Amino acid sequence: MTNTASIELPGHQLSVQLSDIISARELLDGVIVDTPMEHSRALGRMLGATVHLKAENLQRAGSFKVRGAYVRMARLTDEEKSRGVVAASAGNHAQGVALAAKKLGVEATIFMPRGVALPKLAATRDHGAEVILHGSNVDEALAEAQQFSDDSGAVFIHPFNHTHVVAGQGTIGLEILEQQPDVDTVVMGIGGGGLLAGAAVALKQQAAMQGRTIKLIGVQAENAAAYPPSLAADALVPLKGVRTIADGIAVGRPGEIPFEIIKELVDDVVTVSEDAIAKALIFLMERSKLIVEPAGAVGVAALMEGKLAELGINPRSVVAVLSGGNIDPMLMLRVIQHGLAAADRFLTVKLMLKDRPGELAIISKIIADTDANVIGVDHSRIGGELSMGNVSIVINMETKGSEHSALVLNSLRAEGYEPLVMN
Known part of the structure; x- marks a missing residue:
């Protein structure tokens, strides 16, 4: 060196x-x-x-967070560890703290917002932490965690603002x-x-x-x-x-x-x-x-x-x-x-058709001839924009990119249809 x-x-x-x-x-x-x-x-x-x-x-635990959480908690004194730790998170920090606490034999309380994703909630509990659902966002959960720390003496483990x-x-x-x-x-x-x-x-x-x-x-x-x-x-x-x-x-x-x-x-x-x-x-x-x-x-x-x-x-x-x-x-x-829509690989169009037999089959053939893949169709006869005898069709399809999407749209227009792109 x-x-x-x-x-x-x-x-x-x-x-x-x-x-x-x-x-x-x-x-x-x-x-x-x-x-x-x-x-x-x-x-x-x-x-x-x-x-x-x-x-x-x-x-x-699925992210880098366990690195910092473990180092912070491993450097606590025995007296601090005996008081337990508390944190607030909607996911990764919660799992990192919970895993670190389990490894170190420290009691952990994690505050998570009520709308937290169920897989993240389950994973945090599986590591042995007590999870308390509070608030509608992380900021509200964070405030409650800090209050819990003040009241109980548990050491607050910040997700990023600590040298350890x-x-x-x-x-x-x-x-x-x-x-x-x-x-x-x-x-x-x-x-x-x-x-x-x-x-x-x-x-x-x-x-x-x-x-x-x-x-x-x-x-x-x-x-x-x-x-x-x-x-x-x-x-x-x-x-x-x-x-x-x-x-x-x-x-x-x-x-x-x-x-x-x-x-x-x-x-x-x-x-x-x-x-x-x-x-x-x-x-x-x-x-x-x-x-x-x-x-x-x-x-x-x-x-x-x-x-x-x-x-x-x-x-x-x-x-x-x-x-x-x-x-x-x-x-x-x-x-x-x-992401597929942003990459022009997922195309949603709305069309107004005559409510008569065979119209949907015609549309389907036009799309099939362009080699696009229809994955969903929504059909409605009721709506303020519809006149008697018309029907609204929303079609979701997979395409191969922007050029392919343009081909689909141009093919529909060439047959007299007016597709409205809804992506």
Whole structure:
């Protein structure tokens, strides 16, 4: 290893250092798994670079969260452990805390919003935590958890705003460099910032010791992007409303500790649309055979949307972190439909037809001749827009992309129909 005495390490005065992350990894030995690094040839062809996916969706409890939760709780005193821990989450942090508590023999109470997905609720309880449903969103559950901590003395385990949590999350950076030593660009999602901050310390400081640099790009959903305005203002700027399918990173205010590290070490933060996230999730299922939650797919969405090129980055070796795989099946169904529509592979049209025998058969033949696949038909004779003798038909079909969708629409129009696209 290069002698570091004459090297100015990036972020050398920050609250979390490389030594803290190395120490955290020792604590995690035997607790977590070193998740695989999957080569994505399809993404590589898009970027003209080598692209690997750090499959943290295959981590214990389904996400990176167990790393930070375990390190935070393992460093509690015996007296603190005897008081138990409390946390609030709609999913990944809850499961991480519950698993860590089970490993450490600590009593855990988790507050979750009443509308939490049943698979996440069941998984948290299966790890042995007491789950209390409270409020309609995570903020309300968080307030109740903090009140519980004040009243009971249980130690509150914050999902990202603690140095031990950041150090634990940063262990993923050590694995990335060991598994892909030539990496020059790393892309990952940001919610509160714990994962990105910890990974930034590990990656940037190790790269400096090797005499090279690594670009680190954070990604947020554009409807839950508190970091860009906060970085621009050099102050924490809370969002008034956060609405995104990427619930794992739906955080309205950066954490103070992660923010100080990210503004010092991270090269840039970009945002991606809901459509881009949905398309990335489908891409990962189809091309990499990986089930990833929307928050875990934002890094891939950024690559597919050409965000690196927009930043003027021309990488040779890229790693995108798939931070979690805990997706509710009902949300998965909606995201798949949305993603297919966004990619022009799911077409919904509405047509007004004469209410007479054979009309639907004619429409079906036109669509069949274009090689589109009808997967649903809704037929109605009642409605304010319908005149006597007419019927409304809504047809859902699978297509092969935008050109194929245009072919279907043009074929219908050529036969005198007026399809209204409803995607």
